[in-house]
Amino acid sequence: MKLKHTLTALAASVLTTNAASVTWGGPSTIDVDNWTTSDAAFDDTVQSGHALNWENVLTNTSTTNSVDNRWDFTMTSNTNHTIGHLYMLNQSFDLSTTAGGIETLSIIQDLEASANSNWSAVVSITGGGATTFYRWNHGGNTFKSNNLVDYSLGGTFDLSQLGNGTNTATGIWGELNSAATGFGGTRDNDTGPNLQATSGTLSVGFLQWGASTGGAANIIDGTLAVESFEVEIGFTAAVPEPSSVALIGLAGLGLLRRRRK
16 A cells, blocks of 8 residues: 555656756856857857948957956947857756747846947747857837846736747747848847747847947947846646656556565
8 A cells, every 4th residue: 555655656757747947147257258159250140240230330349257257349330330249157957848849937136338228138049050140129218337237127028928930920039130221120120039939948148239320330349247147937747758757657666566476
């Protein structure tokens, strides 16, 4: 009888789905060496690179300064321009661990930039050997501060905002592109991520950007540092494959045999 109760409890613990969450933050997200950026131009045909040279860009570089725990950047133009630089956190979330993808997402940051303190949240989905980047679909003046920025506007992105691969309506995310004549055109509204997928991986980051319709901008020796960057992902844990239950059954038989000997 005791063995029967033991196996029943084991099966229940495997089959029950539980609300779960993953949190990224603290020292690991403040360390610039735990981020990825580069001077390579972003190419949306292959979704690679980090320098977004949208319109009339002369220079767009960012160098990791590990000694001072910051990035040293330069962004230059000699006329009206739109420019951005992408920074991605070196952590990923395995969507296959979920029963139905991501249910809530919160991203709160505190970045300090000497210039171009304009921000946009970015998520990327990797699957089938390809990575696609998406930026928050917001107005250009929504997130312009060196202070605390809560992309989820006081809560979390709800399920309807998170993006679904079968819904091509304009949502909260738009696929990042490499050609635009203004900040509003830097994402494709009708192409959103499928954050309810149960395969692939999710990563997060941010976009620093600048734009001018009044002439040149020459920012020499700009600096950027992460004061804090907090991410929380909410999901329902995936139900294991039937083989997991079968293994419990086999283990139970083994226990039963040992008890009979």
